[in-house]
Amino acid sequence: MNLVAFKILLHDKAKYVALVLGVSFATLLISQQSAIFHSLMHASTRDILEANQADIWVMKSSVETLDQGYPIAELSVNRVRSIPGVQWAVPYYQSTAQLRTEDGRMKLVQLVGIDDLSMVGAPQEMLIGTLAGFHQPDAIVMDIAGYTNIFPGVEPRVGAIVEIGQRRAVVVGICYIGASWSGMPRVYTRRSLGVSMARETLNPVTYVLARAAPDHSPEEVAKQITKATGLKARTRSEFMDDTQTWILKYSGIAENFGITILMGVVIGVAIVGQTFYMFSVENLKQFATLKAIGINNWVILRMIMTQALFVSTIGYCLGIGAANLFFAMTSTQLSGGLRGMFMHPFIFVGSGIFIVLVTLLACVVSVRKVLTVDPAVVFRG
Amino acid sequence: MSVICKDVKMAFKTAAGSVSVLKGVDFSAPAGMLTMLVGPSGCGKTTLISLIAGLLRGATGSMQVFGHEVSSMSASMLVPYRLKNIGFIFQQYNLLAGLTASENVAVPLVASGFDWPTALSQGKVLLEKLGLGTHAHKLPSQLSGGQQQRVAIARALVHSPKLLLCDEPTAALDGQAGQAVMTLLRELAIAEDRAAIVVTHDPRVYSFADRVVHMEDGLIAKVESISLGKPDVTTHSTSR
Ligand SMILES: Nc1ncnc2c1ncn2[C@@H]1O[C@H](COP(=O)(O)OP(=O)(O)OP(=O)(O)O)[C@@H](O)[C@H]1O
Ligand SMILES: [Mg+2]
Numbered sequence: 001m002n003l004v005a006f007k008i009l010l011h012d013k014a015k016y017v018a019l020v021l022g023v024s025f026a027t028l029l030i031s032q033q034s035a036i037f038h039s040l041m042h043a044s045t046r047d048i049l050e051a052n053q054a055d056i057w058v059m060k061s062s063v064e065t066l067d068q069g070y071p072i073a074e075l076s077v078n079r080v081r082s083i084p085g086v087q088w089a090v091p092y093y094q095s096t097a098q099l100r101t102e103d104g105r106m107k108l109v110q111l112v113g114i115d116d117l118s119m120v121g122a123p124q125e126m127l128i129g130t131l132a133g134f135h136q137p138d139a140i141v142m143d144i145a146g147y148t149n150i151f152p153g154v155e156p157r158v159g160a161i162v163e164i165g166q167r168r169a170v171v172v173g174i175c176y177i178g179a180s181w182s183g184m185p186r187v188y189t190r191r192s193l194g195v196s197m198a199r200e201t202l203n204p205v206t207y208v209l210a211r212a213a214p215d216h217s218p219e220e221v222a223k224q225i226t227k228a229t230g231l232k233a234r235t236r237s238e239f240m241d242d243t244q245t246w247i248l249k250y251s252g253i254a255e256n257f258g259i260t261i262l263m264g265v266v267i268g269v270a271i272v273g274q275t276f277y278m279f280s281v282e283n284l285k286q287f288a289t290l291k292a293i294g295i296n297n298w299v300i301l302r303m304i305m306t307q308a309l310f311v312s313t314i315g316y317c318l319g320i321g322a323a324n325l326f327f328a329m330t331s332t333q334l335s336g337g338l339r340g341m342f343m344h345p346f347i348f349v350g351s352g353i354f355i356v357l358v359t360l361l362a363c364v365v366s367v368r369k370v371l372t373v374d375p376a377v378v379f380r381g
Numbered sequence: 382m383s384v385i386c387k388d389v390k391m392a393f394k395t396a397a398g399s400v401s402v403l404k405g406v407d408f409s410a411p412a413g414m415l416t417m418l419v420g421p422s423g424c425g426k427t428t429l430i431s432l433i434a435g436l437l438r439g440a441t442g443s444m445q446v447f448g449h450e451v452s453s454m455s456a457s458m459l460v461p462y463r464l465k466n467i468g469f470i471f472q473q474y475n476l477l478a479g480l481t482a483s484e485n486v487a488v489p490l491v492a493s494g495f496d497w498p499t500a501l502s503q504g505k506v507l508l509e510k511l512g513l514g515t516h517a518h519k520l521p522s523q524l525s526g527g528q529q530q531r532v533a534i535a536r537a538l539v540h541s542p543k544l545l546l547c548d549e550p551t552a553a554l555d556g557q558a559g560q561a562v563m564t565l566l567r568e569l570a571i572a573e574d575r576a577a578i579v580v581t582h583d584p585r586v587y588s589f590a591d592r593v594v595h596m597e598d599g600l601i602a603k604v605e606s607i608s609l610g611k612p613d614v615t616t617h618s619t620s621r
Contacts, residue, residue, distance in 0.1 A: 001491060004480065011479025011520075289475040292436055294464025295492050296457075376436040378471055379427045379548045 001295065005303035008283055009310065015279045016311070022275055023315020023355060024322065026268020030261055031343065031351040032323040037257040039179075039341035044247050045240040046180040047094065047112065051121035054209035055218040057239045058089070058225055061232040065246035066239065067182060069094050071203030072231070079229045080208045085216035086225070090115035091205040093191045095198040096184070099150065100163040107150050110184040111164070113194025120209055123188055127334075129158050129173025134190055140164070141173040145335030146185025165197040178340030181247065265358065272315075273362035276308065280366035284373050291375040304367050305360070312359035316352050383576045384410040384433060384544060389442035389452075391428055402428050403440065404599035410576040412543075415567060415589060418580045420596035426580045429596070430546050433578070434467055435459035447543045447576075464492055468537030470547035470566075474529040476521040482532045483508060483517040489540040500539075507535040511565055527558030531565060538569055545570050545577040551586055563589040 010016055042049075047066055048057065058080050060070040071093075080089040093113030100106055114121040114134075122131050123141060133139050140162075147156050154160075160171040164187065177186050189197065195204040208231075212221040218235040225233035234242060248254045280287075287300060323343065330338035391403040402425045410416040418426050431437035433444055435451050438459075444451040447466060454462060468489075469475075476485045486504030491497060508517045511531045521529050530550060537545055550566070551559030563586045570577045579590070587593055593605040 003497065004477065004484075004488065004491075007479035007484070008477060009479075285475065286477050289471075289477070290488070290492075291460075292434070292463065292469055293489055293492065294460050294462070294467070296460045299492070374436075376431045378436070378469070378475055379431055 001299050001303055002306045004290075005306045006310065008286060008303075009279075009307045012279065012282070015275060015282075018275045019272060019279065019311045020315045020318065022268065022271030023312050023359060024317075024319035026264050026272065026358070027316050027319025027351055027355050028322045029264030029267065030354065031320055031347055032326060033257055033260045033264060034347045034351065035323065035327065035343040036338070036341060037253070037261075038344050038347060040181070040253065041244050041247065043179045043340070044181040045243050046178060047121070048236055048240050048243070050124060050177065051092065051209055052124075052236075053120050054090075054211055055236045056086075056210040056212060056222050056225065056233055057236065058208035058210060058229070058231050058233045059206070061230065063232060064242065066243040069206035071095075071200055072205050072208075073203050074205055076205060076229065076231060077208050080210055080225055080231075080233075083221065083225050083228050085213050085221040087211045087213040088118070089208050089210035090118045090120045091191055092121050092207040092209045093194050093198075093200075093204060094206040095194070095200065097165050097187070097198050099169075099185070099187065101150065102161060105150075108184060109146065109150075109164070109187045110180070110182060111194050111198055112186060112188045113191035113198075114188060115209075116190045116192055123173075123175035123177060125176040127174045127176055128156060131173075133158070133172030134188075136170070136172050138168050138170045138193070139172040139189065140169045140193075141175050141188040142171055143177040143186040144174050145177070145179075145339065146187070147171070147174055148335045149185050165199050167193075167197050169193075169197065176334060179337055183337060265354075268355070269358055269362055272311075272359055273365060276311075276359075276363045277366045277369075280304070280363070280370050284370060285377070287370045288373045288375050288377050291373065292378045297371050300370060301367060304363055304370060308359045308363040309356065312356045315359075316355045319355075320348065320351065383412040383447050384408075384578070385443075385445045386429070386433065387443045389429070389432065389440050389444060391425075391432060391437075391440040402599055403432075405442070406596075406599070406601055408594060408601055410544075410578050411592075412576045413571065413573050414591035415571060415577045415579060417587060417590035417593045418578055418596060419582070419587070419593060420602070422582070424596045425599045426596055427548055430548060430578060430580060433544070434469070434546050435462050464489065464540075466543045468540070468542040468545045470530070470533050470537045470545070470550045472549040472552050474521070474526070474533045474553075476529055476532060476536070478521055481518050481520055482513060482524065482535075485521070485532055486535040486539050489536060493540055504535065504539055507539055508532070510569065511535055525558070526554050527561055530554060530558075530562050534562070534565060534569065541575075543575055545575060547577070547579040549580055549582060551581065551583050556585060559583060559586060 060072050063069050077089055077091045080086060095111045096108055097111040098106055099109045119131060127144055144156060156174050158172055162169050212218040222233040222235050327341055327343055331341050333339045386406055386408040389403050389406040392399045392401045420426055432440050440452055483501050483504040487500035490500035505517050508514055513531055516524060551562055567589050590607055595602040
């Protein structure tokens with residue numbers, strides 16, 4: 001009888017299309033907003049992601065989130081190095097700084113000073129130039145999004161000269177960095193240079209990046225570091241969690257996206273529920289006829305569930321397809337706030353399960369009507 | 382005798398209280414014959430055949446349908462009872478709009494467990510007999526009222542039910558189409574082991590009946606046996 005269910009469903013083209021569009025719109029809204037939210041949270045840990053050689057981040061104990069590191073003394077690096085289980089430890093400097101172009105325009109940039117020797121934390125994806133360029137005098141590497149922000153309409157190339165913290169800086173390379181929380185242009189340089197660009201005199205280190213020796217767990221080593229130095233030491237994933245928790249707590253982003261996603265759910269349930277209900281009510285006489293002929297409620301229930309599953313599957317595929325098309329177009333951009341955004345497989349699968357549940361829920365209401373329709377109505381008008 | 386109802390009483394509960402609709406009906410419909418049930422609007426015809434069909438419950442009295450005591454069946458027993466024993470024809474045809482003529486006819490067979498190809502080919506054979514061979518692939522909306530009712534006849538008979546119940550099968554049709562539908566009904570529906578009950582308001586089709594049962598205000602008023610065109614009238618006791 002499932003064939004009958006399909007034929008009934010597909011016969012009313014307008015309603016069928018409305019059902020499918022309702023489901024796909026809800027899917028699009030839910031999956032796309034969830035993915036953007038997730039991507040933003042992911043982007044908020046940008047430096048941790050970039051400096052992927054380090055599995056332990058050491059910082060002043062009052063630091064709560066990645067973007068708000070406090071300068072600490074250079075001595076800290078050696079103290080971390082002396083802890084058993086630490087394979088290596090290097091300084092990392094991070095600050096905001098004023099950039100001035102030759103024609104006098106000012107920009108606030110995110111300055112990242114990487115260890116002069118080890119280059120831990122250097123950009124992973126150089127578009128123009130190489131990491132060797134860092135060793136040139138006054139060398140900086142800019143991310144492409146920042147470059148186009150600072151030099152709008154200018155073809156990206158090395159050689160541009162700017163002033164950062166009243167120091168001369170020469171662009172020796174252009175790299176790609178995914179979107180970050182602050183959205184500021186990013187300027188990478190040797191730490192020694194970065195410290196002077198930020199006019200930092202006393203404490204030229206923001207984080208100590210370390211790696212646990214192969215036979216030590218980062219968690220264990222981090223605890224040892226804290227115990228021995230009084231500094232806060234977090235594993236890479238702990239620090240990502242700290243940062244994301246902080247953002248969730250103070251930014252209102254979760255509420256914001258939560259509302260949009262909730263709207264997707266409400267709209268989805270409303271459109272799908274309403275249309276499915278109308279669909280069932282209008283087909284009530286057909287179902288009553290089937291019941292009069294002698295088709296039992298279980299078969300009818302299966303027919304309706306088949307219709308619901310069919311509609312939600314097609315709607316989901318269209319919606320998730322549209323969402324991924326969106327990311328396919330935005331994620332490959334080199335600049336723009338949506339660059340590098342993606343849909344985590346969990347969202348892919350989760351929104352599918354969710355949509356199917358919503359559709360089934362929506363049709364439960366109509367099912368009741370169909371299952372309780374008195375087959376005796378077939379003889380009346 | 383194949384359908385025998387004795388002292389059937391039925392009341393509906395309404396806002397204004399209980400309304401007695403059938404007040405002790407004695408009714409029968411023999412196999413091999415077409416019994417017409419006629420009477421003024423509201424006298425209880427549809428209620429009676431709904432009870433016999435097992436679409437409606439709550440009556441008192443006895444209703445024997447080919448050996449089944451319908452009044453004592455539970456709701457869940459009535460569903461397979463209907464599927465196996467009863468063919469329905471409705472005033473508004475009630476075909477499934479998304480299904481072609483032959484698919485509509487196949488539905489009772491598929492519901493009884495036949496596979497689609499078998500059911501469809503049996504449906505087509507029957508549609509041929511009803512003169513609809515060339516329309517088998519059409520949707521109901523592409524057929525005239527008379528053609529749709531013929532498809533409904535095929536659907537009602539395809540699984541060879543013992544009892545055929547028709548409520549006003551010609552009411553929505555013009556005279557000619559009505560005559561054609563009744564002619565086909567007589568040709569195909571009358572069988573040794575099948576009883577046919579046709580509720581109608583339409584005096585133009587009385588001549589197709591073997592028996593005409595007149596109902597009035599919830600009671601059987603009289604039963605006419607029509608043989609060789611001469612009505613043989615028996616007045617029914619209404620002394621209850
Ligand atoms: N479900 C119901 N609830 C309350 N009253 C009902 C119900 N069904 C039928 N009735 C009443 O029972 C009476 C008989 O109805 P029924 O439909 O059996 O008449 P009928 O003889 O078929 O009439 P018609 O020729 O107009 O179809 C009517 O007065 C009707 O209003
Ligand atoms: Mg009636």
